[in-house]
Amino acid sequence: MVSHPILDKISQRMQQLNNDGLLRKRKLSHDNSNPSVIDFSHNDYLGLASANEMVDALTQGATIYGVGSKASPLVSGYSQAHLQLEQSLCELTGHEAGLLFCSGFSANQALIKTLFDANNVVIADKLIHASIIDGVRDSGAVFKRFKHNDLDHAKQLLERNPDSVVITESVFSMDGDKAPLKSLQLLCQQYNSLLVVDDAHGFGVTPTQANGKFCDIQVVTFGKALGCQGAAILGPKAVIDFMVAQSRQYIYSTALSPASAYLALAAVKLTQEQPQRLAALNANIAEFRQACGKNNIELTDSTTAIQPVLIGDSNKTVLIASKLFDLGFAVGAIRPPTVPAGQARLRITINAQHSQHDIAELVCVIATLI
Structure with missing residues (x-):
């Protein structure tokens, strides 16, 4: 590759991001091709993204338009x-x-x-x-x-x-x-x-x-x-x-x-x-917070589907998220500049499709890692 000031800047900045645990990379999503991974990282709160009614609607929309x-x-x-x-x-x-x-x-x-x-x-x-x-x-x-x-x-x-x-x-x-x-x-x-x-x-x-x-x-x-x-x-x-x-x-x-x-x-x-979807989501949020309380996992005051677990250090946050994935749980590892320095966290997002067993298992594993 030819030498150029912009390329040199890129190389130096990427190395620094990597050293600080802040380097972002794309990765394949945890979809139905990997059913062994329970996904607590996405924002599909009501489970509509994979609902049969939605698949039918997309087909109908494409057929019409x-x-x-x-x-x-x-x-x-x-x-x-x-x-x-x-x-x-x-x-x-x-x-x-x-x-x-x-x-x-x-x-x-x-x-x-x-x-x-x-x-x-x-x-x-x-x-x-x-x-x-x-x-x-x-x-x-x-x-x-x-x-x-x-x-x-x-x-x-x-x-x-x-x-x-x-x-x-x-x-x-x-x-x-x-x-x-x-x-x-x-x-x-x-x-x-x-x-x-x-x-x-x-x-x-x-x-x-x-x-x-x-x-x-x-x-x-x-x-x-x-x-x-x-x-x-x-x-x-x-x-x-x-x-x-x-x-x-x-x-x-x-x-x-x-x-x-x-x-x-x-x-x-x-x-x-389908109000039952929202009811299921709210029940799962309550279930997660109750389980965390029993396992002495400190949470914020959030009552929504977004349930952050503060870790602090960016490298430690990435390491915990990686270990969780190896154990079958996908969670977000959120680091600066998305959040302030020293406030890296696991961003747990609850959805209506999680089971009580999914939630209990996740909380138990988190408790052993943090």
């Missing part, structure tokens, strides 16, 4: 499947209009980089997702952060910056705790500010959307509880119309495939028609 949208939404890529999904999401959440994207990351980036500029102040929770951090920085907006879920700190920033925008997550992806959405909504109303909620890990498994609209703009993703692919921005019609006219990510991207939109609509319906 084909497998690709073939163009940008503003050319010829916007179909009846997209419209029906947007309308269904609005009916469910109470928002006026919706806009579909191929991923939650692109939806967050599009929303923030299109709506905000140097004249705006964005106030975000300290633990907000990387896509939002990058989007705000790229937008040029004044960026302020409040301590995680700290309403007093958020109020202080709002007092000094009325007419701004507050951004938070509904369920935080690494800690699994929930934002105080109702209180944040009241604060935003008091200081004439918009509330934007990244509802990626909450949509489909938390009751927030059933209680009426809880924010001004809501970003939902389909790759977690809905078990498929894509995302949507939901909000006032004026905002969505502006996004259609101005969002570079929307204008210059091939649309989400109509088959995927058809599938996501089927998933939305299943979350409403």
